[in-house]
Structures are given as structure tokens and as C-alpha cells.
Amino acid sequence: MFSNFVSYIIQGTAITVAVTLVALPFGLVIGLLMALLHTYGGKAINRLAAAYSLLMRGVPPIVLLFILYFILSGEINLSPFWAGSLSLGIVSSAYQMEILRGALLAVGGGQMTAARAVGMSRLQAIRYIVLPQALRIAIPPWSNEASIVLKDSSLVYALGVPEILRRAQQLSATTQQPFLAFGTAALIYFVLVFATNRGLDYLSERTKLPTHP
Amino acid sequence: MPETILEARNLTKVYGQNTIFKNINLKVKEGEAIVVIGPSGTGKSTLLRCMNLLTRADGGQILLDGEDITAKGYNEDKVRQHIGMVFQNFLLFNHLTALDNVMIGLTRVKKMPREQAVKKAMEELRRVGLLDRADHYPGQLSGGQQQRVAIARALAMDPRVMLFDEPTSALDPELIGEVLGVMEKLARDRMTMLVVTHEMGFAREVADRIVFMEKGSIVEEGSPDDLFYHPKNDRTREFLWKITELYGKKEKDKGGAA
Amino acid sequence: MKRILVVVSLLVVASLVLTACGGAPKAANHLEAIKQAGVIKVGTSADYPPFESVDANGNKVGFDIELMTEIAKRLGVKLEWVDMPFDSLIAAVQEGKIDASISAFNYSEERDQTIDFSDAYYTSEDAFTVADGFAGTIAKPEDVAAYKVGVQTGTTQDTWLTDLVNAGTLPEANLFRYDRADQAMADLKNGRIEVVMSDKVPAEALAKQLGGLKIAYSGVLSSGPMNIVIPNGDVELQKAINEIIKQLQDEGFIDQLAVKYFAE
Numbered sequence: 001m002f003s004n005f006v007s008y009i010i011q012g013t014a015i016t017v018a019v020t021l022v023a024l025p026f027g028l029v030i031g032l033l034m035a036l037l038h039t040y041g042g043k044a045i046n047r048l049a050a051a052y053s054l055l056m057r058g059v060p061p062i063v064l065l066f067i068l069y070f071i072l073s074g075e076i077n078l079s080p081f082w083a084g085s086l087s088l089g090i091v092s093s094a095y096q097m098e099i100l101r102g103a104l105l106a107v108g109g110g111q112m113t114a115a116r117a118v119g120m121s122r123l124q125a126i127r128y129i130v131l132p133q134a135l136r137i138a139i140p141p142w143s144n145e146a147s148i149v150l151k152d153s154s155l156v157y158a159l160g161v162p163e164i165l166r167r168a169q170q171l172s173a174t175t176q177q178p179f180l181a182f183g184t185a186a187l188i189y190f191v192l193v194f195a196t197n198r199g200l201d202y203l204s205e206r207t208k209l210p211t212h213p
Numbered sequence: 214m215p216e217t218i219l220e221a222r223n224l225t226k227v228y229g230q231n232t233i234f235k236n237i238n239l240k241v242k243e244g245e246a247i248v249v250i251g252p253s254g255t256g257k258s259t260l261l262r263c264m265n266l267l268t269r270a271d272g273g274q275i276l277l278d279g280e281d282i283t284a285k286g287y288n289e290d291k292v293r294q295h296i297g298m299v300f301q302n303f304l305l306f307n308h309l310t311a312l313d314n315v316m317i318g319l320t321r322v323k324k325m326p327r328e329q330a331v332k333k334a335m336e337e338l339r340r341v342g343l344l345d346r347a348d349h350y351p352g353q354l355s356g357g358q359q360q361r362v363a364i365a366r367a368l369a370m371d372p373r374v375m376l377f378d379e380p381t382s383a384l385d386p387e388l389i390g391e392v393l394g395v396m397e398k399l400a401r402d403r404m405t406m407l408v409v410t411h412e413m414g415f416a417r418e419v420a421d422r423i424v425f426m427e428k429g430s431i432v433e434e435g436s437p438d439d440l441f442y443h444p445k446n447d448r449t450r451e452f453l454w455k456i457t458e459l460y461g462k463k464e465k466d467k468g469g470a471a
Numbered sequence: 472m473k474r475i476l477v478v479v480s481l482l483v484v485a486s487l488v489l490t491a492c493g494g495a496p497k498a499a500n501h502l503e504a505i506k507q508a509g510v511i512k513v514g515t516s517a518d519y520p521p522f523e524s525v526d527a528n529g530n531k532v533g534f535d536i537e538l539m540t541e542i543a544k545r546l547g548v549k550l551e552w553v554d555m556p557f558d559s560l561i562a563a564v565q566e567g568k569i570d571a572s573i574s575a576f577n578y579s580e581e582r583d584q585t586i587d588f589s590d591a592y593y594t595s596e597d598a599f600t601v602a603d604g605f606a607g608t609i610a611k612p613e614d615v616a617a618y619k620v621g622v623q624t625g626t627t628q629d630t631w632l633t634d635l636v637n638a639g640t641l642p643e644a645n646l647f648r649y650d651r652a653d654q655a656m657a658d659l660k661n662g663r664i665e666v667v668m669s670d671k672v673p674a675e676a677l678a679k680q681l682g683g684l685k686i687a688y689s690g691v692l693s694s695g696p697m698n699i700v701i702p703n704g705d706v707e708l709q710k711a712i713n714e715i716i717k718q719l720q721d722e723g724f725i726d727q728l729a730v731k732y733f734a735e
Contacts, residue, residue, distance in 0.1 A: 070563070070566045111306065113267060113300075113304065116290075117265065117304075118294070119291070119322040119323075128321055132308045160553055160554045166556070167525075167529075169518045172518070
């Protein structure tokens with residue numbers, strides 16, 4: 001019976017991974033857009049982007065989750081999975097924006113200047129010169145954000161998405177063995193976070209630019 | 214009479230309360246090498262950046278081949294393809310090999326087919342003596358080599374004129390020679406050049422004309438002989454005396470340390 | 472840049488498609504809509520055995536689960552379970568995310584403001600069980616504060632007793648919490664504690680099973696009647712469900728369920 005229960009929790013892993021795989025890329029796209037607007041946009045756009053960052057980092061993810069699922073439900077009827085994943089993505093976008101903004105700053109204005117000097121437009125310079133370098137710089141802090149989103153994905157349990165935590169709660173109630181239920185959940189999260197960080201470490205190592213031999 | 218390639222007319226640049234330079238008039242003619250000298254913080258670099266629109270001037274005009282490139286709505290990206298620029302701190306694209314640094318303008322801006330671009334880029338690398346470093350990243354190159362790649366990158370676009378912004382001042386003394394060598398060769402090949410530098414030897418040997426700038430205006434200009442041996446202006450004379458003294462001393466110190 | 476736009480628009484399109492799928496056809500009222508769709512979506516928080524929980528295969532089981540399955544059958548529609556933490560259920564009914572919710576809800580005036588309740592389908596009574604030789608008296612519920620009391624952790628009885636502790640009438644040291652009700656009963660029999668507070672149905676069963684124990688007092692204390700939650704003002708659905716509950720009570724179906732789930 002216990003092995004059945006453990007496999008029930010493990011089935012939740014697929015959902016946890018799916019939520020993360022929606023939230024992270026969604027957050028990356030918005031975060032990147034916002035970071036670019038903040039760094040290269042005019043004064044008004046810059047302020048708007050900064051306000052977005054401040055607002056989204058100031059709202060607890062669970063609150064946004066409820067807003068998207070319950071309050072905006074009249075306008076957009078999102079399923080719990082999508083409402084949860086997109087809310088986490090929106091919150092993460094603000095943090096990813098800050099990571100990418102830092103990376104863009106670290107690349108420095110000189111690269112942009114040099115790219116413009118060979119006749120590139122701003123968009124070309126961003127795409128071919130600044131971003132390839134910024135994304136490299138962003139990998140280590142982004143790895144950190146990825147593990148945060150992975151762990152925050154447990155919040156979608158509040159909408160009844162049967163991911164790891166929600167299943168652990170149910171099993172804890174059924175078996176009266178909270179240690180087994182939550183211990184299994186903790187172990188799965190640990191393995192997922194560990195694998196994510198290791199994978200991104202490897203990516204970072206692989207894309208590292210060579211220096212003096 | 215060779216035609217004027219690049220011209221500044223009454224050019225003025227202001228930062229807040231500070232006037233960087235005012236009413237600068239300067240003509241760069243085809244095949245001419247002009248060296249701009251003058252004390253630091255006198256607006257030479259800003260002038261250079263204004264010439265290819267990296268910085269916007271606040272007054273006056275810039276003409277490239279007789280066309281006003283400061284006019285409203287003028288495509289500035291197009292302008293920069295025709296004006297090569299070499300920076301004090303090289304500014305190579307750090308994530309690209311030497312070859313890709315030279316090529317990227319060709320493939321992305323000029324939309325040249327890749328094969329043709331590789332060929333052209335290799336030619337330019339040969340021109341600066343770095344064919345064997347084509348697959349090296351900037352991090353694997355010395356400062357002198359990086360600056361030569363940067364020159365090749367600018368040359369690859371076949372510019373009408375090359376701007377050099379203190380190209381050797383970030384280099385260790387033993388690496389200056391290789392960069393100046395490349396620039397000398399360019400001047401011999403009659404590349405049109407506008408150079409800001411403190412290398413007085415280079416100025417004397419290579420320049421067709423020397424412009425002395427101080428406190429945001431051109432004080433004096435003329436042939437190297439005129440400026441170095443018969444300066445009309447006291448400030449020119451004073452500056453030249455100071456800089457030879459300073460650089461002579463630095464050379465001596467280096468010799469002593471080595 | 473273009474690629475970014477493509478990705479964003481894809482996400483927007485995807486969410487619109489999902490929206491379209493989730494939309495219910497227009498009907499005269501909610502009950503009609505449910506019947507048209509042939510499915511009733513019912514929320515529950517499957518972490519509250521024996522009312523609702525999951526078994527080793529992840530299937531929902533329990534008193535409420537079986538009851539609702541029968542109700543849906545008699546409504547002539549398929550039943551779709553939506554699992555959600557208890558705290559989210561009322562909001563989900565309110566916002567139309569689910570059609571109704573069964574999750575051992577007790578009526579409260581506060582909750583009645585935003586949603587409606589069906590008639591009670593079951594009333595849970597509490598009991599104070601003591602040893603046969605118990606010398607004290609429990610004339611009214613609060614009298615229990617004078618004794619050593621055992622309770623199952625996390626139950627409504629636990630909450631009720633904790634209120635007494637907080638009020639200062641029951642000394643903290645005299646409240647004994649157990650993982651399971653039968654452990655508390657065993658300790659009662661051994662004389663380690665003097666009273667056990669629990670649901671009445673299992674209390675009767677355990678007293679009989681262990682022997683030497685009796686129920687000194689019973690009444691509706693910690694929870695009370697349980698009702699199904701339905702959307703506010705949804706009179707048609709309310710009437711339909713109430714009729715079925717009445718039938719099930721008359722047929723003895725609910726009593727059988729109570730024996731099945733609470734007496735062991």
C-alpha cells in the first residue's frame with residue numbers, strides 16, 4: 001500500500017514539472033521584454049517597466065493566483081493549471097526581469113556602442129551582440145530563480161491542481177503518516193531542484209567564453 | 214583638389230551647463246590623415262563620436278560626401294556603415310571569435326553571403342597580421358591584437374573614412390607599436406583617417422595635417438612641420454613642450470623598470 | 472523581437488482556446504445547464520477522512536464521496552470531482568468554477584451570505600465516553616473541563632476542546648491528543664485519561680468493541696449538521712438536491728453510509 005502511495009505522489013511530479021515548464025519560459029519572455037524596455041526604452045517606458053517590477057515583486061504569488069483564477073474568472077475562464085502556471089510566470093517575470101537587467105548592465109554600454117558603430121540598428125545590436133552575452137551572464141542567477149519557481153509551483157495546490165504537495169496532503173490525511181507523505185514530497189523537490197541546478201551549471205560551463213589559455 | 218569626405222560645420226556640443234566644444238569647423242579630405250591633439254578633457258573624443266552620430270551634436274552640421282547626415286530623419290545606421298570607428302578600449306564583441314567580430318557587420322548589416330563574408334574578413338585579418346588568430350576569442354588575445362582585430366572589423370565595412378579614438382592609450386607600451394604600424398600602413402595606402410592620439414611620433418610621421426584642440430575649440434592647425442617646429446600659438450607650443458617632456462619621462466621610467 | 476511576439480500571441484491564443492472549451496452552453500438556469508452538459512462538477516477537499524480522502528490508487532473515497540455519487544446518479548448526470556484545498560472551495564462555488572461542493576461543510580451564517588446550503592444530509596453528534604466506573608458527572612458539556620480529556624488530533628472535537636483551553640477552563644496539561652480515536656479509547660480503558668471526546672457513532676462502536684466503557688453525554692457540539700454548498704440563489708439546484716437527500720434519508724441510504732464510514 002505504501003508503495004502505491006509513493007507512486008501516487010510521484011505522479012504529481014509530472015504536474016509540478018509541467019507547471020514549472022509553463023511558468024519559467026512565460027516569465028522569461030515577459031521578463032526579457034521588460035528588462036529590454038527598462039534598459040533601452042525612453043523615460044516613460046522605463047518608469048512603466050520599473051513599476052511593473054515593483055508591483056509584481058510586491059504581490060505574494062498566491063494572491064495573484066487567486067486573482068487570476070477567481071476574480072478574473074468572469075473575463076477569462078482559465079483552468080486551474082493555466083491560472084496557476086501563468087500567475088507564477090507573471091511573478092517570476094519580475095524577478096527574471098531584474099536578473100536580466102543586471103546582466104544587460106554587466107555587458108556594458110560599450111558593446112552596444114561598438115555594435116552601433118559598425119552600422120547595426122539597436123534591435124540588431126541587442127539581438128546579435130548584447131543578448132548573447134547577457135544571457136550567458138544571467139545563467140547562474142537564473143538557475144536560482146528556476147529552483148524558486150520549481151518550489152513555488154507547489155502553490156497551485158490551492159486551486160486543486162494535483163501536484164506533489166496536494167497529493168502529499170491527501171496521503172497524509174489518509175494514512176495518518178505525515179512524515180512519510182511530506183518526506184517523500186520534500187525528497188522529490190530536492191531531486192528536481194538539484195537536477196535543475198546541475199543542468200544549468202553544465203550549460204553555464206559549456207557556454208563560458210574562453211580566456212587566456 | 215581632392216574632395217571633402219567628412220566635414221563638421223559650426224559643430225557645438227553641450228552637456229548640461231558645460232560646453233564641450235563650440236563652433237568646430239573641420240574638413241577631412243579624401244586620402245588625408247588628420248591627427249587631432251590636445252590636452253585631455255578638451256572634447257576631442259566627443260567630437261569624434263559626434264562625427265559618426267554616436268553622440269548627437271547640439272548645433273551645427275556634419276556632412277558625409279556633401280550630404281547633411283545630421284538632418285532630421287536621416288538613416289544613421291546607414292551613415293555608420295560608411296564611417297569606421299576604433300575605440301580606446303577596443304570594444305570587441307566578447308562572445309565572438311576574431312573572425313566573427315570582423316564578419317558580423319558584413320553578414321548582419323551588409324547582408325553579405327557567409328562565404329563571401331568569411332573571405333573578406335580573412336583578408337582584413339591578414340591586413341592587420343592576425344590571420345593565425347582568426348578563431349581566437351577576445352579573451353585569448355593581447356590588447357594589441359584586440360585593437361588590430363577592431364581595426365579589421367571597421368575596415369571590413371569598406372568605410373569612406375576611419376575614426377580612431379586614442380587607439381593606443383589603453384595599451385601597454387610594448388604593444389603600441391604593432392597598432393601604430395597597422396595605422397601607418399593604412400595611411401600609406403591613402404585611407405582617409407581622423408585620429409585622436411597622444412602619440413606625437415605617429416603624428417609627426419604620418420599626419421598630413423595636425424589639429425590642435427584646447428578647451429572646446431580648434432586653436433591651430435597645419436602640417437606637422439609647421440605645428441611642431443613653427444607653432445604660431447603660445448598654447449600650442451606650451452602643450453607640445455609639456456607632452457614631449459611627459460612622454461620622454463614615461464619612456465625613461467619604463468626603460469629603467471625593464 | 473518577432474519571435475517574442477509570436478510566443479506571446481501563441482500563449483494568448485492558447486488561453487483563449489482553453490477559455491472556449493471551459494464555457495458552458497446557455498441554459499434557462501444552472502440546473503438546466505448541468506443537465507444539458509450531462510456533468511455536474513463538484514468540489515471536495517479530499518484530505519478529510521472518513522468524509523473524503525483518496526485511497527492507495529488515488530481514487531476518491533469516503534462518506535461524502537459515495538453520497539454525492541448517488542445524488543449525481545439520481546440527477547441523471549455524470550459526476551466530475553474537482554479536488555481543492557478546503558479554503559478554496561467556497562470561492563470556487565461563488566465564482567462558478569464548480570457547480571457545487573460537498574466537503575463536510577457545516578452551516579454558518581457567515582458562509583450563507585455568499586453561497587447557499589442544501590438541507591442537512593447528516594448531523595454529526597459528539598460524545599463523551601468514560602469508563603464504567605467513572606465517579607464524576609458531566610451534566611453539561613463544559614463540565615468536561617474538570618477531567619483529563621483525550622481527543623484525536625486535528626478533529627472538530629480537538630478544536631472545541633482547544634477553545635476550552637484557550638478560555639482557561641481546561642488546563643493545557645489535561646488535554647491529551649492522539650493520532651487515532653481508538654488509541655484514545657485504549658488509554659481511557661487503561662485509566663490514563665478520564666474522558667474521550669469524539670464523534671458519537673464511532674464512540675458507540677468502540678465502547679462496544681473494547682468493553683467497560685460508556686457514553687456519559689452526547690450532543691451536537693463541535694460541528695453539527697452537514698450541508699452541500701451550492702451557488703447563491705440557485706433555487707432550482709437547491710430544490711433538486713434537497714429532494715434527493717430526503718429520498719436517501721427515507722430509504723435509509725444515509726444511515727447505511729454512516730454505519731459504513733463512522734462505525735469502524
